Amino acid sequence: AQTVTQSQPEMSVQEAETVTLSCTYDTSESDYYLFWYKQPPSRQMILVIRQEAYKQQNATENRFSVNFQKAAKSFSLKISDSQLGDAAMYFCAYRRRTGNQFYFGTGTSLTVIP
Amino acid sequence: ETGVTQTPRHLVMGMTNKKSLKCEQHLGHNAMYWYKQSAKKPLELMFVYNFKEQTENNSVPSRFSPECPNSSHLFLHLHTLQPEDSALYLCASSQEASSGPYGYTFGSGTRLTVV
Numbered sequence: 001a002q003t004v005t006q007s008q009p010e011m012s013v014q015e016a017e018t019v020t021l022s023c024t025y026d027t028s029e030s031d032y033y034l035f036w037y038k039q040p041p042s043r044q045m046i047l048v049i050r051q052e053a054y055k056q057q058n059a060t061e062n063r064f065s066v067n068f069q070k071a072a073k074s075f076s077l078k079i080s081d082s083q084l085g086d087a088a089m090y091f092c093a094y095r096r097r098t099g100n101q102f103y104f105g106t107g108t109s110l111t112v113i114p
Numbered sequence: 115e116t117g118v119t120q121t122p123r124h125l126v127m128g129m130t131n132k133k134s135l136k137c138e139q140h141l142g143h144n145a146m147y148w149y150k151q152s153a154k155k156p157l158e159l160m161f162v163y164n165f166k167e168q169t170e171n172n173s174v175p176s177r178f179s180p181e182c183p184n185s186s187h188l189f190l191h192l193h194t195l196q197p198e199d200s201a202l203y204l205c206a207s208s209q210e211a212s213s214g215p216y217g218y219t220f221g222s223g224t225r226l227t228v229v
Contacts, residue, residue, distance in 0.1 A: 004156065035217050043202065045220035091157070101170070102218065104157040 004094050006105035013082045014113050020067075021077045021108045023092030029053075031097040034068065034075045039107070040088040048090070051075065079110075087112045117141045120205050120221035128229055129195060135224045137188040137205030144210050146188040147218065148180060151202040163188060164210065195228045202226070 003026045013019035025034070036048040051059045051068050058066050063080045079086055092105040118139045127133050137146065148160040162170035163182040177199075179191040188205055202225050206218035 009154075037217075037220075042222060043225075044222040045204065045206075045218070047217040047219075050217055101159050101162075101172075102157075106154060106156050 004092050004103050004105040006090075006092055006108050008108045009106070010109045010111070012111040012113055013079070015082055015084060017082055018078060018080045019082055019110065021079075021090050021092075021110070023075045023077070023105060025073050025075065025092070025094045025103075027073065027094065027096075029096055033095045033097070034066075035093040035095070035102070036064070036066070036075075036077045037091045037093060037104075038086075038088045039091065040085075045091070049077070082112050084112050084114065086110060117219050118205055118207055118221035120203075120224050122224055123222065124225045124227075126227045126229060127192070127195065129197075131195075132191070132193040134192065135190040135203055135205075135226075137190075137221055139186055139205075139207040139219070139221075141207060141219060142209075143207035143219070144185050145208045146182060146185070147206040147208075148188065148190055149204040149206060151204055151223070157204070161190075192226075195226075197228050200226055200228045 005024045007022055032053045034051045037045045038048050039045045049059050049061045049064050051066055058068050065078045067076045089107045089109050091107045094103045121136045145164045147162050150158045150160055159172050160174045161180045166182050177194050181189040202223045204223045205221040208216045208218050
């Protein structure tokens with residue numbers, strides 16, 4: 001069974017600094033997708049970034065980038081130049097190449113300190 | 115304005131009540147999902163609809179009954195719930211289930227409290 005583990009329940013970062021959120025997953029598949037979602041207090045989950053497992057290049061979206069280590073089954077999220085609006089719960093998610101189900105981690109609560 | 119709209123935003127119901135949660139999307143997506151979010155637990159997939167057909171029921175108790183009249187609307191009918199059913203219920207949609215690197219578009223959820 002696929003599982004997603006986020007070992008950091010809470011993290012904090014100074015405004016304008018960089019923070020890295022960790023995620024590991026367990027799978028026997030070779031092709032799959034990985035995602036990071038952000039859930040602010042408004043509760044709506046927002047897609048931050050996605051990675052296709054067959055692509056070696058790490059995905060980047062503006063201040064957000066990932067470090068995808070396929071052999072280690074690790075998928076960390078780096079937030080650069082942190083802003084107050086980045087404060088939220090962040091969820092890592094896995095999805096097989098075919099199939100309906102996303103597997104989510106338990107989330108990391110990020111606090112941004114002014 | 116989110117592409118996926120859920121109503122009501124908050125719901126308090128007694129264990130003998132019957133209520134319904136509503137989800138609506140106008141993104142042209144063909145797949146819709148119900149998830150349960152409880153504190154300190156991973157999101158739990160409840161139901162999947164693909165082109166209006168239910169394709170997955172993740173061993174959800176029968177006191178939860180989904181309905182998908184068309185690709186834009188999804189309901190979750192609730193009856194004789196238990197206090198442990200209190201949670202945030204999230205609706206999501208995607209272009210299609212089972213293919214492509216599609217992420218979900220989520221609604222803002224319904225915070226359900228069973229008393």
